Amino acid sequence: MIKVVLIDDEKNALEMLEWQLQTYCPQVEIVALANTADKGIDAIQRHTPQLIFLDIEMPKKNGFEVLQAFASPSFDVIFTTAYDQFALKAFRFAALDYLLKPIDAGDLVNALKRYERKVQGNFKQQLDILMQQYQHPGTQPEKISFATQQAVHFVKPETILYGESDGNYTTLFFLDNTKLMVSKTLKEVEEVLVPYQFLRIHNSFLINLKHVSRYIKADGGSVEMVGGAQLPISRQRKDAVMQILNV
Missing domain, CATH: 2.40.50.1020 (LytTr DNA-binding domain)
Structure with missing residues (x-):
């Protein structure tokens, strides 16, 4: 089983993602749901998940600040986002996975399949590329993943x-x-x-x-x-x- 934590400030989105995972992804064990960044950080520390589904835009702290709480993350991330096509370029530069809201069940299943066959990469370096694009949209990173x-x-x-x-x-x-x-x-x-x-x-x-x-x-x-x-x-x-x- 893949231990998973879900982090999203939108109650409906969180519950829908939970239902979709339970319905379509039997290989997943949801160990915690969190509706704030701080609760998400606590859930990750308590449960040491293998994978988190992480919303980007949340009040007080965003999804990137959740990740910055971990110097060397031992988990993988699938971002959930309502970003427009321009902003999604950042994820492509970093070769990180994302799902567009509202999340399609087929896309969710495919994201889990990609995770299962993925070889662990340098997540910290991928995250640095993503952060650069998020903080300075329109610039081109020196390296691409x-x-x-x-x-x-x-x-x-x-x-x-x-x-x-x-x-x-x-x-x-x-x-x-x-x-x-x-x-x-x-x-x-x-x-x-x-x-x-x-x-x-x-x-x-x-x-x-x-x-x-x-x-x-x-x-x-x-x-x-x-x-x-x-x-x-x-x-x-x-x-x-x-x-x-x-x-």
């Missing part, structure tokens, strides 16, 4: 040459000739990397514009990246790519 099947990796975007789609995964290729398969679709990677001057040139390729060495006109158009990789430009995206590359 990418989860693989084995670990969570912290990557400087400027070291990425390009990404290539591989079904529900994406392979990232780096300046040092290494590569990394991450547990995100290319579309999800694109949403995170666009602020760092990345451009989708094809259904299968996302490139770092800083590392384009030349544009090749032959065969419908392609770009050559630093290091020599040549990547095709799709017909639908060609005009936009040429305009951005000023060719």
Whole structure:
């Protein structure tokens, strides 16, 4: 059984989440419910849960202040939030899980499945990235978190040459000739990397514009990246790519 604590100042949301977990997630044991941040901190200290569901916006203390009460958290977190799409970018940067309110039962079940197959990452470093985005929205963190099947990796975007789609995964290729398969679709990677001057040139390729060495006109158009990789430009995206590359 997965020991779980639920923390949310909204009574209806707390009771609904409790009911959904009891109904759809039999692997979960709810050991405490808390409707304030301080009660949540106390519940975590008393019950040492493996996982907490944590609301962000609460009176007096928010969800981040709950986490700051623990120097080295021994639990995982699934955030529950009513944030808009812009603010959710922070969670993507940090590769942390979240559920949008009102919580859909299918999304909840999938979040538990992701937790069960997750390899423990550096939660503190992921939280630091999230806090930076929360406190300074619109800024780009120096490093971004990418989860693989084995670990969570912290990557400087400027070291990425390009990404290539591989079904529900994406392979990232780096300046040092290494590569990394991450547990995100290319579309999800694109949403995170666009602020760092990345451009989708094809259904299968996302490139770092800083590392384009030349544009090749032959065969419908392609770009050559630093290091020599040549990547095709799709017909639908060609005009936009040429305009951005000023060719």
